[in-house]
Amino acid sequence: MGNPVESEPLKSDLTLHWIIVGMMLMMLTTYVVICHTVGAQLQQPLPEAQRILIRTVLYAVAIVTFPLTNLIRHIQLRLNQTMPRPQTQSGPVALARSRYLTTVIVSMSLVEVVGILGLVMFILGDGFNTLYIFTGLSALGMFLYRPKTDEYLEIINAIAAQKHE
Template sequence: MSSEGYGQAKNRLNMHWMIVIAMLLTVVVYVFACHYYGQQMQIGVEESQRVLIRTILYVIAIVTFPFATLLRHILLRLNQTMPGDTPAGKRYLVTVVITQAMMETVAIFGLVMFMLGDDYNTLYIFSTMAVLGVFLHRPKMEEYRGIVRALSGKELPDYP
């Protein structure tokens, strides 16, 4: 791809990056809201119930990471092979939105646990996991270029 082509492709990923920034900002808003409103937000569920809920949410969060990776892989291949006139940017945007939303749910788990009465440590753990997931599933130029190449018919995508 020429430098002009690279710049055009980079500009086409602006909306994708806006989604990532929005996801990161919501995590920051959750944390600041918990610090600002603190005790007013907490409803104080019994400790034994919170431990059970926290454990279940940790398991769901841990399972979400490999599932999101698998789903992203499947969606990328569908983006490359699915017939239709949908541009590569829109196809890739769907992939980014779905995987970013999955990572955002992990941050929501932290907010929920804080509202149930857990301390800041649980909020930070879930928020950090969510930020890590957002980073792992950020838009990647090579993935986008692979979709463009596959749709143009110039080159088949590299399959592992």
């Protein structure tokens, strides 16, 4: 792992994973841009009391989403390492790449939902502040659950070790 020659192919293995993260960030940016350009036409304001209740519930959902995503990601990473190898002849790197891609897609999708909640609140009549808070939380989640080379290496090593057992 300390050898830069070994880590270079690993970085290129995660290119698709990073493209997924980039697409999710572009979607967040798109929500903000849409709200700034055509926000007045999108908004269907609810009464203040209803909005406060909905906003409170959605904040609670966003708060619960982060530990839930962390738990699901942890379970997926362990499953990626411990699931038996299929009978096909695909190598440990290809198998690890596809398994880790699934983990990244699930993690990014779960934290993207938090950004969508901000868009929903904006449409329901809340201001840009709520949109920015939810979008920022979603972007933070994308940073926290980004593809990591060490996690990927652990999966490769665990799958490779299965072959020798």
